[in-house]
Amino acid sequence: GQQLNQSPQSMFIQEGEDVSMNCTSSSIFNTWLWYKQDPGEGPVLLIALYKAGELTSNGRLTAQFGITRKDSFLNISASIPSDVGIYFCAGQLYNAGNMLTFGGGTRLMVKP
């Protein structure tokens, strides 16, 4: 079963709002990755994190590797309509070679 708890499962955004999502686990991870998946397409890698405490930005996206190595968050600033989609965290467990464990995803939708 999944060892990564990703939250929220879904959220509505209004254009211009900041968005935050996170992944937590009871296990220790060596690497955290964040992906975005648009409908009908495969996940696209957004940010990769390799060190505890690391804070990395990619445009309006910022992600951090938690100090305890058991969590990570992704922030999106000043959201725009094309930010909608499903965001997945993925972690490489310290004892799992290069296999990735994926969170359940956060579905971002636009407020009507």
Next chain:
Amino acid sequence: GAGVSQSPSNKVTEKGKDVELRCDPISGHTALYWYRQSLGQGLEFLIYFQGNSAPDKSGLPSDRFSAERTGGSVSTLTIQRTQQEDSAVYLCASSLSQKSYEQYFGPGTRLTVT
């Protein structure tokens, strides 16, 4: 450069038939992964190939599922005697090497079993 490609993009098959799904990884990537994604769900690991090593088949859900990778490049996922619960999107990903954790995904094959 070219990304991961998969074919077909969509496949509709009758229950009980066999299907083959193809993945072309990024050139030079030695690691290749297959995942299954059911509607609205996360990614379920199926199988992993690394170079010429024996594949990690620990995620295959039943013996109806098999995969091979020829020449360390193209991979084929075969599902025999398909069942309706096999309906899902099958995603392939590749990474540069055994020590690279950044996986790059193809667009997926949407399989519908009627």
